[in-house]
Amino acid sequence: NAGPNDLRGFRVKLVLLGDSGVGKSCIVLRFVRGQFDPTSKVTVGASFLSQTMALEDSTTVKFEIWDTAGQERYAALAPLYYRGAAVAVVVYDITSPESFSKARYWVKELQKHGSPNIVMALVGNKADLQENREVSVQDAVDYAEKNGMFFIETSAKTADNINKLFECFVSHRDFPLD
Numbered sequence: 359n360a361g362p363n364d365l366r367g368f369r370v371k372l373v374l375l376g377d378s379g380v381g382k383s384c385i386v387l388r389f390v391r392g393q394f395d396p397t398s399k400v401t402v403g404a405s406f407l408s409q410t411m412a413l414e415d416s417t418t419v420k421f422e423i424w425d426t427a428g429q430e431r432y433a434a435l436a437p438l439y440y441r442g443a444a445v446a447v448v449v450y451d452i453t454s455p456e457s458f459s460k461a462r463y464w465v466k467e468l469q470k471h472g473s474p475n476i477v478m479a480l481v482g483n484k485a486d487l488q489e490n491r492e493v494s495v496q497d498a499v500d501y502a503e504k505n506g507m508f509f510i511e512t513s514a515k516t517a518d519n520i521n522k523l524f525e526c527f528v529s530h531r532d533f534p535l536d
């Protein structure tokens with residue numbers, strides 16, 4: 359029988375937001391299939407994938423993942439995906455200050471229109487491209503702290519921190535259960 363902290367059968371609706379090209383789909387593909395496809399296609403509208411993660415205590419968490427398209431012309435659809443989401447993962451590319459500013463736009467949007475107890479993570483992806491870094495860790499940490507978000511840098515290419523990203527939500531147990 360499920361105890362109070364038992365996550366068996368627990369489902370987490372998660373949405374990814376961020377500029378087009380920051381690597382949202384690659385993060386999902388890495389997490390769900392353990393693969394990186396450098397020729398992956400642009401997401402049209404949004405796509406859905408689910409992944410059940412086994413935890414150390416042999417319980418599981420099922421992530422229901424909505425991967426949105428970052429393009430302007432789909433922006434009006436975004437509320438369909440983030441409304442009702444327990445977790446929002448806002449992704450930027452550490453080599454692109456424009457994508458970091460777009461990430462801040464999404465955070466504000468979520469604060470205004472998302473569920474009031476939504477859990478947010480700020481993710482700096484493409485951390486393998488250190489030599490092209492244009493967004494400092496410090497700027498991102500400061501912003502995440504100010505906005506009560508998790509912060510992590512990932513690489514979908516090398517798989518660095520991808521599992522850790524999803525694991526950080528598991529230890530956060532204030533989700534509405536369903």
Ligand code: GDP
Pocket residue numbers: 376377378379380381382383384385395396397398399400401428483484485486487512513514515516
């Ligand atoms: P999305 O529009 O946010 O879904 O971005 P995609 O997942 O389609 O990725 C956009 C481009 O960035 C693709 O060419 C990927 O190969 C590349 N990419 C994604 N993640 C990484 C990463 O961690 N490192 C590097 N070097 N390239 C990445």
Ligand code: MG
Pocket residue numbers: 382383384399400401425426427
């Ligand atoms: Mg995509």
